[in-house]
Amino acid sequence: xxxxxxxxxxxxxxxxxxxxxxxxxxxxxxxxxxxxxxxxxxxxxxxxxxxxxxxxxxxxxxxxxxxxxxxxxxxxxxxxxxxxxxxxxxxxxxxxxxxxxxxxxxxxxxxxxxxxxxxxxxxxxxxxxxxxxxxxxxxxxxxxxxxxxxxxxxxxxxxxxxxxxxxxxxxxxxxxxxxxxxxxxxxxxxxxxxxxxxxxxxxxxxxxxxxxxxxxxxxxxxxxxxxxxxxxxxxxxxxxxxxxxxxxxxxxxxxxxxxxxxxxxxxxxxxxxxxxxxxxxxxxxxxxxxxxxxxxxxx
Amino acid sequence: xxxxxxxxxxxxxxxxxxxxxxxxxxxxxxxxxxxxxxxxxxxxxxxxxxxxxxxxxxxxxxxxxxxxxxxxxxxxxxxxxxxxxxxxxxxxxxxxxxxxxxxxxxxxxxxxxxxxxxxxxxxxxxxxxxxxxxxxxxxxxxxxxxxxxxxxxxxxxxxxxxxxxxxxxxxxxxxxxxxxxxxxxxxxxxxxxxxxxxxxxxxxxxxxxxxxxxxxxxxxxxxxxxxxxxxxxxxxxxxxxxxxxxxxxxxxxxxxxxxxxxxxxxxxxxxxxxxxxxxxxxxxxxxxxxxxxxxxxxxxxxxxxxxxxxxx
Numbered sequence: 001x002x003x004x005x006x007x008x009x010x011x012x013x014x015x016x017x018x019x020x021x022x023x024x025x026x027x028x029x030x031x032x033x034x035x036x037x038x039x040x041x042x043x044x045x046x047x048x049x050x051x052x053x054x055x056x057x058x059x060x061x062x063x064x065x066x067x068x069x070x071x072x073x074x075x076x077x078x079x080x081x082x083x084x085x086x087x088x089x090x091x092x093x094x095x096x097x098x099x100x101x102x103x104x105x106x107x108x109x110x111x112x113x114x115x116x117x118x119x120x121x122x123x124x125x126x127x128x129x130x131x132x133x134x135x136x137x138x139x140x141x142x143x144x145x146x147x148x149x150x151x152x153x154x155x156x157x158x159x160x161x162x163x164x165x166x167x168x169x170x171x172x173x174x175x176x177x178x179x180x181x182x183x184x185x186x187x188x189x190x191x192x193x194x195x196x197x198x199x200x201x202x203x204x205x206x207x208x209x210x211x212x213x214x215x216x217x218x219x220x221x222x223x224x225x226x227x228x229x230x231x232x233x234x235x236x237x238x239x240x241x242x243x244x245x246x247x248x249x250x251x252x253x254x255x256x257x258x259x260x261x262x263x264x265x266x267x268x269x270x271x272x273x274x275x276x277x278x279x280x281x282x283x284x285x286x287x288x289x290x291x292x293x294x295x296x297x298x299x
Numbered sequence: 300x301x302x303x304x305x306x307x308x309x310x311x312x313x314x315x316x317x318x319x320x321x322x323x324x325x326x327x328x329x330x331x332x333x334x335x336x337x338x339x340x341x342x343x344x345x346x347x348x349x350x351x352x353x354x355x356x357x358x359x360x361x362x363x364x365x366x367x368x369x370x371x372x373x374x375x376x377x378x379x380x381x382x383x384x385x386x387x388x389x390x391x392x393x394x395x396x397x398x399x400x401x402x403x404x405x406x407x408x409x410x411x412x413x414x415x416x417x418x419x420x421x422x423x424x425x426x427x428x429x430x431x432x433x434x435x436x437x438x439x440x441x442x443x444x445x446x447x448x449x450x451x452x453x454x455x456x457x458x459x460x461x462x463x464x465x466x467x468x469x470x471x472x473x474x475x476x477x478x479x480x481x482x483x484x485x486x487x488x489x490x491x492x493x494x495x496x497x498x499x500x501x502x503x504x505x506x507x508x509x510x511x512x513x514x515x516x517x518x519x520x521x522x523x524x525x526x527x528x529x530x531x532x533x534x535x536x537x538x539x540x541x542x543x544x545x546x547x548x549x550x551x552x553x554x555x556x557x558x559x560x561x562x563x564x565x566x567x568x569x570x571x572x573x574x575x576x577x578x579x580x581x582x583x584x585x586x587x588x589x590x591x592x593x594x595x596x597x598x599x600x601x602x603x604x605x606x607x608x609x610x611x
Binding site for chain 1 (some may be wrong): 323324325329330332333335336337339340342343344346347348350351354359408411412415416418419420423424426427430431432433434436437438439440441444445446448449451452453454455456457458459485517538539542543545546547548549552553567570574580583584587588590591594598
């Protein structure tokens with residue numbers, strides 16, 4: 001199969017360059033495209049219903065569990081949760097926790113990935129394998145020993161402790177991603193910086209980092225988005241109500257008042273989800289592609 | 300990638316002349332920037348893992364026996380787990396959850412969406428993929444609530460199917476594991492879709508053209524061209540989504556709390572209940588190690604799917 005493919009290609013490629021262009025556009029026009037579009041719409045409709053619920057319910061003070069058009073659009077739900085205790089403090093806590101942890105992760109990851117990418121050393125391969133393996137380590141499975149250790153060293157309910165743990169838990173993946181990005185930066189550019197006497201950190205800061213800016217942005221946003229949604233880690237490590245991030249207060253939201261105000265729950269969900277949605281829109285397609293390329297497909 | 304760089308290097312550059320060029324050996328000074336990452340990983344990852352190897356063999360507890368004084372009890376936690384019906388119940392539920400929601404659901408739906416993306420109208424595929432990705436980037440707890448309202452008695456799904464004149468479903472009570480599996484498909488499909496879509500676009504279109512000229516239909520082309528070329532992507536994706544799904548906690552915790560009557564209690568929820576509701580930290584850690592074992596086993600299976608040259 002492959003041999004036929006290659007001989008075929010080398011035979012036709014120079015002869016008719018136009019044919020390839022036409023073929024690429026052709027499938028979109030035919031009946032197959034229509035069938036594909038209809039299937040896409042059906043799948044999209046199934047996926048969109050829960051999302052519609054949260055948007056519609058947030059503007060409906062009489063919201064029920066079922067998705068329905070609000071009889072009267074109102075900002076009442078947002079007004080009801082528009083206070084420090086319900087909304088702003090948890091969101092600030094989330095920002096401190098996830099922002100801090102992202103900073104820890106990305107700084108440590110870039111510093112670690114650079115020598116890792118550029119120098120030869122005997123433990124390189126085993127170390128890389130260890131990192132790849134630990135990216136797959138389910139953090140859920142080590143939370144009990146972490147909790148137990150944190151109780152012993154008195155780090156439980158400490159924001160700094162939670163930041164450091166969350167930062168460390170995202171590190172293997174971040175190192176793996178950034179190493180890939182640094183590998184892709186041509187080494188010749190740095191060589192000239194080196195011959196002119198720039199040190200390692202200098203080269204990293206002023207030559208390599210600017211060249212991998214977009215990749216680094218993807219990795220940073222990816223790390224942050226992952227942490228923003230993390231529920232189990234702060235749920236286990238933070239206890240006092242004034243330290244809890246939005247992920248955990250959303251869970252206690254329903255149990256707090258007995259009767260659940262679904263409209264307010266939806267409104268809070270929107271506030272809480274907004275940062276990651278905005279970050280995603282900001283990144284656009286590059287988050288998807290950059291991430292998929294880093295998803296372990298390339299070594 | 301790095302391997303090629305290092306093997307090419309001695310041929311190109313004159314290695315003895317400029318010792319300071321990159322690609323040389325790692326000296327102690329050059330390794331200094333790696334220290335923060337290594338310290339963090341040792342303290343917060345390796346530390347807890349080693350500690351769990353100790354904890355799992357003790358009767359460490361939050362309260363009651365083993366709280367004041369922890370003692371070494373050998374394999375008792377493991378034999379207790381193997382003798383506990385609730386443990387086996389959650390093992391079976393974990394496997395059902397993983398196979399239904401990850402291996403079948405996310406994997407196949409992600410592949411389908413990636414294929415449809417190539418064929419369908421650009422605007423439609425942009426809107427639909429944006430919706431699917433939105434479901435993926437939403438925080439876990441939000442996704443849990445949204446899917447709870449979707450499947451609840453008075454929820455969206457029942458509103459739709461009763462308006463069509465069909466009897467309402469009560470999946471959250473009748474088959475909670477299926478409800479949370481669907482929820483995980485909803486939440487996780489975008490990942491597979493993105494991985495497969497990237498892998499599909501890396502396949503040169505002239506391979507398809509020549510396969511078509513050789514008389515291969517769409518199904519044959521998918522089976523004999525797409526699948527073999529995408530094997531590394533499929534194996535990697537399956538491994539990642541399996542490991543991810545094995546450790547899902549928040550989604551199920553929010554939707555059903557493991558109930559009713561433990562019928563959606565996967566291993567992470569069982570582990571949590573044992574460790575914190577009953578205070579048995581040692582026992583919970585033993586269960587966590589068994590969960591890690593299942594994950595490792597699955598990874599080995601998937602690694603075997605990788606073609607030889609990818610394994611290095």
